[in-house]
Amino acid sequence: QSALTQPASVSGSPGQSITISCTGTSSDVGSYNFVSWYQHHSGNVPKLIIYEGSKRPSGVSDRFSGSKSGDTASLTISGLQAEDEADYYCCSYARSNIFVFGTGTKVTVL
Amino acid sequence: QITLKESGPTLAKPTQTLTLTCAYSGFSLSTSRAGVGWIRQPPGKALEWLAHIYWDDDTLYSPSLRSRITITKDTSKKQVVLTLTNVDPVDTATYYCAHSGSSWTSFDHWGQGTLVTVSS
Numbered sequence: 001q002s003a004l005t006q007p008a009s010v011s012g013s014p015g016q017s018i019t020i021s022c023t024g025t026s027s028d029v030g031s032y033n034f035v036s037w038y039q040h041h042s043g044n045v046p047k048l049i050i051y052e053g054s055k056r057p058s059g060v061s062d063r064f065s066g067s068k069s070g071d072t073a074s075l076t077i078s079g080l081q082a083e084d085e086a087d088y089y090c091c092s093y094a095r096s097n098i099f100v101f102g103t104g105t106k107v108t109v110l
Numbered sequence: 111q112i113t114l115k116e117s118g119p120t121l122a123k124p125t126q127t128l129t130l131t132c133a134y135s136g137f138s139l140s141t142s143r144a145g146v147g148w149i150r151q152p153p154g155k156a157l158e159w160l161a162h163i164y165w166d167d168d169t170l171y172s173p174s175l176r177s178r179i180t181i182t183k184d185t186s187k188k189q190v191v192l193t194l195t196n197v198d199p200v201d202t203a204t205y206y207c208a209h210s211g212s213s214w215t216s217f218d219h220w221g222q223g224t225l226v227t228v229s230s
Contacts, residue, residue, distance in 0.1 A: 001173055003156065036216035038157070045206070045223065046149075046157065051216035089157050093215040097170050099147070099159040 004029065004090055004102035011108040012080045020105045022073040022090030028100055030071035034093035037066055037075045041086045050075060077107070085109045112136035114146070114207050114221035122228050128197050132190040132207030132221060139185050140165055145210040146190040147217060148181065150203040158203075163190060164214070197228045 005023040012018040022035065029035055037050035048057055050066035053073065063078045073092070077084055090102040118130035130148070137144055147162035147170075161181040162170040169181055180193040190207060204225045208217035 003158075032215075034215035036213075038217075040157075045220045046208075046217075047220075048216055048218045051213045051218070055213070057218060091157075091159065091216070096173070098173060099162065099170070099215075101149075101157045101159055104156040 001028075001094060001096075001098060001100050004092060004100055006088075006090060006102040006105045008103070009106045009108065011110055012077075013110045014080055014082065016080050017076060017078045018080060018107065020075045020077075020088055020090075020107070022075070022092075022102045024071050024073070024092055024094075024100070026071060027096075028071075028092040028094035029068065029073050031095060032093050033068065035066065035068060035073040036091045037064075038089045038091065039084075039086050040089065046089065080109055082109050112209055112219040114209060114219060116205060116207050116221045116224040118205075118224055118226065120224070120226060122197050122201075122226060123230055124198055124228060126197055128192075128194040128201070128226060128228075130192045130194075130205055130207075130224065130226070132192070134188050134190065134207075134209065137209060137211070138165075139163075139183055139188070139190070142166075143210075143212055143214045145214055146183065147208050147210060148190075148192045148205060149208060149217070150205045151223075152200070152203040155203075160205075161192060162210070199228045202226065202228045
C-alpha cells in the first residue's frame with residue numbers, strides 16, 4: 001500500500017485561500033468517505049482538523065474544509081493566517097482494513 | 111478529558127525487540143467504536159500508520175510491518191502495547207499513540223510522542 005500523494009509544498013498570502021490535494025486510489029480514497037486531515041506544527045502533536053471527508057471536530061476553525069472527488073480528497077484553508085503555517089497530512093481508511101497517510105504538505109504563509 | 115502518553119526505551123540496538131507502552135485515560139477501550147493506534151514519524155519524514163486496536167479486540171496492521179509488529183491492550187491497566195521485533199536504524203522515529211472514538215477512522219487525540227533511536 002503506497003502513501004497517498006500530496007504536493008510537497010503550498011504557499012499563499014494572508015487572507016488568501018489554498019487547497020491541498022490528496023490523491024489515492026480506488027482502494028482507499030475512492031472507496032470510502034473516511035479521509036481525515038491533520039495539522040502538524042513543528043515540535044507539537046498532530047491535530048485532527050477534518051474527519052470523514054468533510055466534518056470538523058469541535059473547536060476547529062470553519063476556515064478549514066474538506067471535500068472529495070473520485071480518488072482525490074482536498075483540504076481548503078480559507079482566509080489564510082500566519083498560524084496556519086504547518087505541515088498537513090491526509091489519511092484514509094483503505095481496503096484490507098488498513099490506514100494510509102499522505103506524503104505531507106508544508107504550508108507557507110508568505 | 112482524553113489523554114495518552116507513550117513510554118519506552120529511547121535507544122535500541124539493531125535486531126532487538128522494541129516495546130512501547132501507551133497509557134491512556136479519559137475513555138474506556140471497552141466502549142463500542144473506541145480504539146487506539148500507533149503512528150510514527152522518522153526525522154524529517156512523513157507520518158506512517160503502524161497498527162490499531164479496537165474495543166472488540168479487532169487489530170489492524172500495516173502490511174509492510176505485519177510480520178514484525180504486534181499490538182495488544184490491557185483495559186484493566188488502561189494500556190496499549192506495541193511490540194516491534196528485529197529493529198533496524200530505519201525504525202528510528204518519534205512514535206505516537208492516538209485515540210479513535212465515535213469516528214473510528216480518525217485519530218482525535220494524540221500522545222506527545224516518544225523518540226526512539228535505533229543504533230549500535
